[in-house]
Structure formats: structure tokens, C-alpha cells
Amino acid sequence: MIIDSRGMRQLEASSGFTNAQLMETAGKACADWISSHFSACRNILLLCGKGNNGGDGFVIGRILGSAFHVTAACVDGAPATKEAQDAFTLLSCDVLQDPDAILQAAQHTDLLVDCVYGVGFHGTLSARMKKLFSSINNMHLHVCSIDINSGAESDSGRYDPDAIRSDVTIALDCYKPFHMLRKDHQLFKHAYMVSLGIPHPDHSAFLEMNEDSFFAGYPRKKENAYKGTFGKTTVIGGSYGMAGALGMNIIGAKTVGVSYLNAVCPHEIYPVVASRFLTPVFHPFGDQDMYRVIEPLLYDTRAIAFGSGAVNMPKKEEILDLVLQAADCPVVLDAEAIRLLNHNYYILRFVHEPVILTPHIGEFSSLINRPVDVIQHDRIHLALQFAKDYKVFLVLKGPHTIVASPTGDLYINQSGCSGLAQAGSGDLLTGMIAGLLTMNNDVFQAVCMAVWLHGYLAEEGTKDHAANMLDLSRFPALADSLYFRHGF
Numbered sequence: 001m002i003i004d005s006r007g008m009r010q011l012e013a014s015s016g017f018t019n020a021q022l023m024e025t026a027g028k029a030c031a032d033w034i035s036s037h038f039s040a041c042r043n044i045l046l047l048c049g050k051g052n053n054g055g056d057g058f059v060i061g062r063i064l065g066s067a068f069h070v071t072a073a074c075v076d077g078a079p080a081t082k083e084a085q086d087a088f089t090l091l092s093c094d095v096l097q098d099p100d101a102i103l104q105a106a107q108h109t110d111l112l113v114d115c116v117y118g119v120g121f122h123g124t125l126s127a128r129m130k131k132l133f134s135s136i137n138n139m140h141l142h143v144c145s146i147d148i149n150s151g152a153e154s155d156s157g158r159y160d161p162d163a164i165r166s167d168v169t170i171a172l173d174c175y176k177p178f179h180m181l182r183k184d185h186q187l188f189k190h191a192y193m194v195s196l197g198i199p200h201p202d203h204s205a206f207l208e209m210n211e212d213s214f215f216a217g218y219p220r221k222k223e224n225a226y227k228g229t230f231g232k233t234t235v236i237g238g239s240y241g242m243a244g245a246l247g248m249n250i251i252g253a254k255t256v257g258v259s260y261l262n263a264v265c266p267h268e269i270y271p272v273v274a275s276r277f278l279t280p281v282f283h284p285f286g287d288q289d290m291y292r293v294i295e296p297l298l299y300d301t302r303a304i305a306f307g308s309g310a311v312n313m314p315k316k317e318e319i320l321d322l323v324l325q326a327a328d329c330p331v332v333l334d335a336e337a338i339r340l341l342n343h344n345y346y347i348l349r350f351v352h353e354p355v356i357l358t359p360h361i362g363e364f365s366s367l368i369n370r371p372v373d374v375i376q377h378d379r380i381h382l383a384l385q386f387a388k389d390y391k392v393f394l395v396l397k398g399p400h401t402i403v404a405s406p407t408g409d410l411y412i413n414q415s416g417c418s419g420l421a422q423a424g425s426g427d428l429l430t431g432m433i434a435g436l437l438t439m440n441n442d443v444f445q446a447v448c449m450a451v452w453l454h455g456y457l458a459e460e461g462t463k464d465h466a467a468n469m470l471d472l473s474r475f476p477a478l479a480d481s482l483y484f485r486h487g488f
């Protein structure tokens with residue numbers, strides 16, 4: 001289960017265990033994990049803070065003291081919580097406080113255990129702590145962090161550039177958002193979770209997605225199915241110079257198994273796209289007949305995607321208005337459609353059907369007029385806030401794509417690889433989202449399924465190819481293998 005720090009504190013409070021009992025359990029579970037995975041070590045140095053993360057460290061030190069040579073260091077003053085103070089009094093190893101002595105001990109240690117800050121850390125490190133942590137990081141020691149790497153926040157994705165870097169981070173009882181953002185911060189190489197035996201609720205605001213949960217939401221075609229059983233999907237995209245974007249929408253829809261696809265595009269790219277794809281029903285339009293061609297389609301489709309490659313599309317502003325006003329199904333807005341909303345996104349509040357926006361960080365930055373680095377450091381919060389304020393599903397694309405729902409649900413995607421960092425992969429995702437929205441009425445689930453599948457197939461596509469050579473046109477074939485393996 002993934003949970004944020006507030007949820008974790010509520011779990012602890014209702015667990016039936018005291019904080020001291022939880023600290024003892026946490027310390028013992030971590031000590032057991034360390035002794036079995038670092039059994040070859042002799043000298044262990046514990047860096048402890050003044051909060052309960054430091055308290056966990058004192059318990060770990062007491063237990064490991066029977067088998068290893070343990071030194072503890074109080075790097076941020078004396079323990080400040082009752083539980084940490086009690087754990088400290090039971091510690092019998094050497095305790096260091098002077099930064100120079102700590103760094104000297106670090107040079108002779110086989111393993112450094114980082115228990116300075118856990119989920120209670122917010123903001124940035126003090127100058128003193130930055131100096132200590134950057135010296136430690138420069139020593140390239142074996143490091144195990146407890147719960148959260150010190151200097152990183154548990155919930156937001158923010159971290160100080162001098163936060164402790166570890167080989168392994170042991171998450172206590174649940175993964176926190178921090179653990180799900182590894183590709184962004186790269187503060188640990190591996191994360192493991194140890195259980196504290198706390199009962200978990202059935203529902204968490206964080207959705208998790210894997211093969212099983214994907215297939216739980218992916219419908220099977222029955223024997224008596226016909227082409228309209230799942231309804232129609234409509235993609236409106238491409239324009240002069242960007243015909244391929246519509247092609248990628250089509251490949252995306254094919255990847256998720258759409259059985260009836262409307263492809264809507266300007267007259268000038270129709271011949272080239274139609275000669276490449278045989279199964280969509282094409283609806284070419286121009287300046288004069290845009291309303292006549294597009295409007296009737298909006299009433300006979302289960303999902304619409306608009307915007308991929310639409311930079312030179314005639315009547316694009318009018319199409320956006322039409323789609324947002326007339327559609328009676330979910331609408332996915334990608335690329336140019338998002339740009340058209342810049343400084344004008346308040347209109348999203350007046351749309352009655354679910355709207356899904358799929359910006360990458362640069363597009364989101366232009367949309368909300370905030371610098372890219374501000375968004376990068378506060379992505380989870382800003383995505384959730386935007387989704388809530390404008391009642392949209394926000395798919396903020398990146399190494400860990402985030403999906404935020406208007407009601408505060410969050411998905412942090414774990415699948416994918418750098419092969420997806422290429423032109424066309426967003427257009428492909430848009431087609432996949434629109435296709436899955438046609439087959440699954442739960443908008444949040446369908447969008448997360450598409451995001452997960454997009455990443456999963458990229459991993460599959462680079463198992464026998466270089467990551468930088470990922471061929472996006474292979475996605476339907478890669479998906480076929482997956483579906484076939486699951487008996488479809």
C-alpha cells in the first residue's frame with residue numbers, strides 16, 4: 001500500500017500500538033533486514049536525528065550491537081521525542097556528536113545507516129547538515145536509509161540536492177510517494193518495505209497498477225460481440241506537417257484493442273494517413289465543412305481525443321469549443337488542445353463531461369504559467385490542486401507519469417523506460433487513453449490503465465532492443481502478446 005505521511009500517522013494512531021511499541025517493531029524489523037543483507041559488514045555507523053526516525057536508529061543500534069561493532073552519531077542535537085529519548089537511554093554503544101569525529105568514523109565504516117529524518121522532514125537542509133550530508137555522499141559508502149532518505153520529503157517529491165544517497169531504503173510499513181518517484185530523484189537504488197503489523201484500510205487515495213489490476217479493468221469480447229459492442233472511439237488530430245501524430249493516435253487505439261475507430265483529420269493529410277491505416281473510418285474536413293463533419297460524430301462515440309499534431313489544423317479553436325460544449329462522453333485533450341487552453345483554462349470548470357488533460361511538464365508550465373523547475377519540485381501537489389480546482393483528470397507526463405483525479409485520487413506510474421522519451425509517444429498514449437475510456441466507464445481507472453500499459457509495453461519493446469531504438473509502431477504487436485498470454 002502507498003500512503004502519505006498524514007495517512008501514515010492516522011494508521012499509527014488507530015493501530016492499537018503505542019508509538020514506543022511501533023518504534024521497537026520498526027527498529028527490530030530494520031535491524032533484522034540489515035543483518036541478513038549486510039552480514040559481511042563489521043563496522044556500522046548510525047546517523048541519528050532528533051525525531052522518531054532517529055529513535056528507530058537507536059533501536060537498530062541496540063539490536064545490531066550484539067553482532068556488529070556499532071557507533072551512533074547524534075547529528076542534529078539530543079533526541080527530542082519521548083520515544084527517541086527512551087530508546088537512546090537503552091543504547092550502550094559509543095555516541096559521537098562532533099561533525100569531524102563523525103566524518104572520521106564514516107571513513108572506517110562498512111555500512112552507514114541513515115536515520116536523521118523520516119516522514120517528519122519538510123523544506124531544505126540547514127547549512128550545517130548540507131555540509132555533513134554532502135561530505136558523506138562524496139565518500140561513496142554503502143548506505144541504508146530508514147523510511148525516507150534524509151533531506152527528502154515524504155509526500156511532495158521535493159528533496160534537497162544534498163539529501164543522503166543510499167543503496168537501499170527500507171520503507172516502514174507502507175511505501176510513501178517518495179518511494180514511487182525514484183526515477184526523478186534517484187536518491188536510492190532499491191527500496192524494500194518491512195511490515196510493522198499495522199492493519200491497513202481497504203482504500204488508499206493512491207492507486208496501484210500492475211498486470212493483474214490492468215486485466216481486472218480490461219473487458220473481454222464475448223462470443224456474440226460485434227464491432228459496436230464497446231462503442232466508438234473518435235480521435236481528431238494531425239495537420240499539415242504533422243500527419244504522423246494522428247497515425248500515432250490510431251496506433252494507440254489499436255494497441256488497446258479498439259474495435260470501431262473514427263479518425264478525423266484535415267483534408268490535406270487524409271490521403272497519406274488513410275493509405276497507411278485500413279481499419280479506421282475516416283472523416284476528412286476543411287474550413288467550410290468542419291461543423292457538418294465533426295458535430296454528428298460527437299453524439300455517437302464513447303470517448304474523444306483532440307489535439308495531437310493539430311498545430312496547423314483549420315478551425316482548431318472552434319473544434320475545441322465544440323468538443324467541450326457538445327460532447328457527451330469523456331474528452332482527452334492533448335498537445336495543441338492544451339496550448340489552446342493557455343490562460344483560458346477556467347472554461348474547464350463549465351464542462352459537464354470528464355476532461356482528461358495530458359501535458360508534459362513544459363506544457364503544464366505554459367498552461368498554468370509557472371516555471372518548469374517550480375512544477376518539477378512540486379508536481380504532486382500542483383497536479384492534485386489543478387485537478388481539483390478545474391475538475392479534470394490531469395495526466396502529468398514524465399519518467400513517473402502522475403494521474404490526479406478531481407476527487408484527490410493519485411496514481412504515480414512505475415512502468416516505462418527512457419525509450420518513451422521520443423516524439424510520438426505522447427500521441428500514442430492519447431490514443432490508448434481514448435481507447436480504454438471507450439471500454440471502461442471508470443475514468444480514473446481507464447486513464448491509469450493506459451498510462452501503465454504504455455510504460456509496460458515500452459519495457460517489453462526494449463527487452464530485445466536498445467532503449468533509444470524503441471519502435472512505437474510495434475505497440476499493437478507487443479500488446480497482442482500480453483493479451484494472448486492472459487487468455488484473450
Ligand SMILES: NC(=O)C1=CN([C@@H]2O[C@H](COP(=O)(O)OP(=O)(O)OC[C@H]3O[C@@H](n4cnc5c(N)ncnc54)[C@H](O)[C@@H]3O)[C@@H](O)[C@H]2O)[C@H](O)CC1
Pocket residue numbers: 008012019022023024026049050051052053054055056080081116117118119120121122123124125126146147148172173196
Ligand atoms: N509507522 C511508522 O512508520 C513508524 C515510524 N516511525 C519513525 O518516525 C518517523 C517520523 O518521526 P517524526 O519524529 O515525526 O519525524 P522525523 O524523525 O522525520 O524528524 C523530524 C524532525 O526534524 C525536524 N525537521 C523537519 N524538517 C526539518 C528541516 N528542514 N531541517 C531541520 N529539521 C527539520 C522536525 O521538526 C522533527 O524534529 C518515521 O519516518 C519513522 O522513521 C516510528 O518509529 C514508529 C513507527
